[in-house]
Amino acid sequence: MNAVVNNVSSNFNSDSGTAPQARGQERGLLRFITAGSVDDGKSTLIGRLLFDSKGIFADQLDAMSRAKHKRTVGDTIDLSLLTDGLEAEREQGITIDVAYRYFATPKRKFIIADTPGHEQYTRNMVTGASTADAVIILIDVSKVKLGDDGSVELLTQTKRHSTIAHLLQIEHVVVAVNKMDLVNYDQTVYDRIVAAYLEFATQLGLRDVRPIPLSALAGDNVVAAGDKMPWHQGPTLIELLESLSVYDESHDEPFRFPVQLVARHNGHEANDFRGYMGRIEAGKVSKGDKLIVQPSGQSATVKDILVLEGSLPSAAVGQSVTLLLDEYLDISRGDMLTSVERPPALLKTVNADLCWLSEDALDLRRKYWLKHSTKQTAARITRIDTLLDINTQQRRPAESLKLNDIASVSLNLQQAIAADSYDEIRATGAFILIDEVTHQTVAAGMIRLD
Incomplete structure (x- = not known):
């Protein structure tokens, strides 16, 4: 299976054939996020990365050992407390807000964003992903449904976060199959999950996908390889993150x-x-x-x-x-x-992919404020072209949008904006929509130019 994975990954890595030298200077800093469903181990993984790479101060370790909301057994350090900083997060054992952590190895500097897994906090994941170079999609091996007929059913959140990563043009996708200790480090289980994800990734259009098996709680294959998975011949997670190429083309x-x-x-x-x-x-x-x-x-x-x-x-x-x-x-x-060369387009009608982030459904009769870079103007969504089905990746008609829906839409603006396609320049191809009454951010959009 490793040969198959390596072969598929190499196909994903092959882009237009542009040589690295022609793509700009490689940047040493890597910004990455963790994404996945609830209790997949995102916060624990980041805690393990920081702990095993010596990125934690002594006073932090002491505070963790004295924390009143521990979720581990015995004297084991609750590594998730490193990122779950809000009292509500520690009390409930969930991640709500985006937590940023900084650490470095001798080879590279990192900025990590730990994002929530709950569906209702998908908007926070979008925020963390908007500036990321790479995403670690965590898959809890114990939650994936493996059918006797060979079928594999990935979680909806796994598909949703992968779709958002694709829409936001995140360059590298690391698929971390976590909690391998719960299935006795069974390679067959890992191979089936990876094959299912790569099939979905091909359908989605993700290009650089790197699968890796690990156990964040036990530390297997995070910083040190250990001896539990001798069948995995690839790098550890930290070695993989150190090797990802990020070219500064801006x-x-x-x-x-x-x-x-x-x-x-x-x-x-x-x-x-x-x-x-x-x-x-x-x-x-x-x-x-x-x-x-x-x-x-x-x-x-x-x-x-x-x-x-x-x-x-x-x-x-x-x-x-x-x-x-x-x-x-x-x-x-x-x-x-x-x-003067390659000026942006002046747009009063905008076509965009939109992630709806509000618990209140879209009302096509309402006006919203569109915030694009430093400009704010009134906007109205004139039509929903297609709504994306996360599971099938098929698009269908829709009359409204609800929380976490992703759709292609058209907007009319009161004033023209100078914008680029999100595929070309992220900063001038992105916008948010703001409710004119509550002043809450209701959607994040990515401009698409024909």
């Missing part, structure tokens, strides 16, 4: 600078100062560059690039800067400064 993307604030002096200076403050979401900019102001379409020239320490000759994605322009133009919050 420097080569066209320049995108949503204006967050217009800065002026107090009005008593002789020289007029007008700077445009914000964060560079894609590409890079240098003094003298020609830019376009969207949505007005006016041209501008970069006069200076300021940060707290002073002036810069150039700046790149991720930096928060103040841009000074040679021209006096009407630019305000919500406008976007972009490169």
Whole structure:
């Protein structure tokens, strides 16, 4: 089975044939999330990673040993308490909020997001996944239904989280078949589950899938391999995470600078100062560059690039800067400064994939606020094109959306937005919808351009 898995995984790894050198510089930091159903062991896995990689301080260990909400037997450390920080989480033994943890090995730095498994908290999983380079899909081996006829029934949450990972364009998917100790480390059980998941992943369109067997509670195959699964010849989980390639391509993307604030002096200076403050979401900019102001379409020239320490000759994605322009133009919050080459599309009608995050169903008669980068405008969902069935991956008509539904929709906007396809630039291809009455976030969307 290992040969089959390796063969399938290699097919998933083969993309357009682009050589790594042509894809940009490899980034040492890896952002990843854990996702799965309830009690699959996500928090315990992260705790095990931190504990075995020496990423826990002594005072944290002491606090865990004295915690009143322990869920393990005897003197065993309850590793899940490292991420379940809310009192309600510890009391109920569930993860509610997204918990971020940081650790490093000699080879790499990591940012982990532990996301909830409950269906009602899927919106929190979407939040954690939106900036992830990789996702660990945990599958509790004891929950998977294995039929005598050879059938394997994966949990709905496993399929839902995998679908979201695909929609959000997460590059790497690690399938961690957890709690192997509960089935006496049976390779046959593992092989059947992996084969079923790879079949689903092929149907879904996931490309880089890496299966691995482990026991987070016992620590088998997490940081150290142990001797319980000699049939697994692959790397441990930490070795796999250290080996994942993450290329920073955002420097080569066209320049995108949503204006967050217009800065002026107090009005008593002789020289007029007008700077445009914000964060560079894609590409890079240098003094003298020609830019376009969207949505007005006016041209501008970069006069200076300021940060707290002073002036810069150039700046790149991720930096928060103040841009000074040679021209006096009407630019305000919500406008976007972009490169002349490959400017974004101006859209008043938006086609998007939408994850509905509210317990109140979508009402097509209502207006919502659409928040895209720094711009907010009124929006109405004009139609639901298709609703995605998580289990079959088939699309069908629908008249409304309820909590956790995923659908292709069309929206009309009151004001045009400068946007890219989510497949091209995440930051300017994503948006959220806000209820105009409650001010709650009701949906997350990914713009699709034909």
